[in-house]
Amino acid sequence: IAGITQAPTSQILAAGRRMTLRCTQDMRHNAMYWYRQDLGLGLRLIHYSNTAGTTGKGEVPDGYSVSRANTDDFPLTLASAVPSQTSVYFCASSDSPGSYYEQYFGPGTRLTVT
Amino acid sequence: AQTVTQSQPEMSVQEAETVTLSCTYDTSESNYYLFWYKQPPSRQMILVIRQEAYKQQNATENRFSVNFQKAAKSFSLKISDSQLGDTAMYFCAPNFGNEKLTFGTGTRLTIIP
Numbered sequence: 001i002a003g004i005t006q007a008p009t010s011q012i013l014a015a016g017r018r019m020t021l022r023c024t025q026d027m028r029h030n031a032m033y034w035y036r037q038d039l040g041l042g043l044r045l046i047h048y049s050n051t052a053g054t055t056g057k058g059e060v061p062d063g064y065s066v067s068r069a070n071t072d073d074f075p076l077t078l079a080s081a082v083p084s085q086t087s088v089y090f091c092a093s094s095d096s097p098g099s100y101y102e103q104y105f106g107p108g109t110r111l112t113v114t
Numbered sequence: 115a116q117t118v119t120q121s122q123p124e125m126s127v128q129e130a131e132t133v134t135l136s137c138t139y140d141t142s143e144s145n146y147y148l149f150w151y152k153q154p155p156s157r158q159m160i161l162v163i164r165q166e167a168y169k170q171q172n173a174t175e176n177r178f179s180v181n182f183q184k185a186a187k188s189f190s191l192k193i194s195d196s197q198l199g200d201t202a203m204y205f206c207a208p209n210f211g212n213e214k215l216t217f218g219t220g221t222r223l224t225i226i227p
Binding site: 033035040041042043044045048058059088090092098099100102103104105107108 | 118146147149151156157158159161164166205207209210211214215217218219220
């Protein structure tokens with residue numbers, strides 16, 4: 001069982017370019033999340049999805065979009081990357097969106113926008 | 115606003131010693147869940163321990179235990195008999211029921227051989 005996979009592992013991207021970070025889980029979890037991790041700020045939620053077909057905005061959604069066409073995949077798109085989006089991005093999933101449930105994290109994608 | 119504070123940016127202890135990482139938070143919610151996650155140099159986020167706010171008994175998981183003080187909104191993590199593999203960033207991350215974990219800024223723990 002792979003759990004959660006993310007691609008790419010790392011990427012250097014020119015400002016203004018479009019980029020999609022991929023996330024796939026094989027646990028049949030209903031809820032999925034995207035966080036970004038910046039030095040000194042911990043992890044902050046970008047977008048989430050409580051179930052396939054629905055999405056919601058987190059704490060820092062500006063400049064990002066997501067889709068949830070099926071249970072397993074939850075891609076994150078940067079329409080026009082800016083240097084402030086340089087960060088490590090983590091995808092996570094949980095069995096249910098309730099606060100009781102542990103969130104499982106992918107290995108992260110390190111994105112550098114130049 | 116719901117906030118989480120980890121007041122110790124860095125800590126170091128000798129192997130086999132006990133260390134306590136502090137976490138305080140602010141919320142108006144009465145029912146929620148609290149988590150400690152570990153992030154070793156590999157970058158992988160790993161759940162260490164979970165506490166239900168409605169339970170008075172402190173959670174334990176092998177060498178890891180918590181001291182949960184609901185009235186004081188405090189959720190500290192104690193690591194006993196520390197091992198080199200415990201070297202990592204540790205994040206306090208409550209889930210107050212609004213679809214997300216609220217992360218503290220982390221404590222970088224180094225176990226010294």
